[in-house]
Amino acid sequence: METNYRIAYNKGWDDLKQKAPEDIASTMDVTYLSDNRQFIVPFLNENYIVDCNKQSIHKEADGTVPGIGASILILHYLTFFQTRAEPVNKWVSLKEIPNGGMLFYPAFHKESITGLIKTFGHQPAHLLECAQRIGGRPARFGDASAVFTVFPKIPLCVVIWEGDEEIAANATVLFDPSVEHFLHIESIIGLGGYIANKLIKLAAPEVRRGHDIW
Structure with a gap:
């Protein structure tokens, strides 16, 4: 590795x-x-x-x-860029990003989304507290969500839906579709994983998540 x-x-x-x-x-x-x-x-x-x-x-x-x-x-x-492009101010999941998003989504869900669900699915307000510490701004999706300007041309949004006894908690990471012009698919996945890992660590700093490459 x-x-x-x-x-x-x-x-x-x-x-x-x-x-x-x-x-x-x-x-x-x-x-x-x-x-x-x-x-x-x-x-x-x-x-x-x-x-x-x-x-x-x-x-x-x-x-x-x-x-x-x-x-x-x-x-x-x-x-990575080959041409000049700009964000289009829309949101899509990894599954909608060309060149492998759908293929890699199950692994991304397992590695990153599952951790977000476990950490914030029953305390969505805590997402906003952690997000604010790394520049996240509240958004209007789900029960709690935050938008991050990761790089000047790459926004990213983390969304949490709260779970209860009847409905399972859920989460997603959303990208601007223009991200395909700025990073290849492995780095897009890495970026989503980076933000998820960062938020999880802020929520539970005592929890180590293996060898930290970030």
Whole structure:
């Protein structure tokens, strides 16, 4: 697993070298500092510095280095695009995203949605408390929902429906359909998993969820 992530991480840096920095900055709404060869990338409610000279990524505020999974997402956001596109302000589930969304949905549900249901399905208001800590804003779906600006062009919405003795709790993660232009399907899934994992940890910080790549 670690080897696969390392390969993807290294490829992300290789891909970054193949694109003009100014094109990346203008297309993906990030800042490029040409003197330092650094990108400033907003990721959730923090800015991250992507240093092309050092091939390093760290949080602007305190220098914290993100896990390799989050680092790959940042690199993919900078490098995957082929054309200029904009969010269309609609919401779809992973199943509706082309190039594998339907195929990968069962695994995504098992790995990410199930955890959201267990954590927030009987206390949906707690979702809003946790979401606010990472820049989430209340939305009007389900019994509780929050919208996140994960990257400048990638919004994401987490929705919870409360369960009781008669009706099972449920949850979903929604994407803007334009996400297919900004990330490939594996990274879209990774992004949904990243947000779910982050929220679950905020709700129950004492619970460890295996080896943390984020």
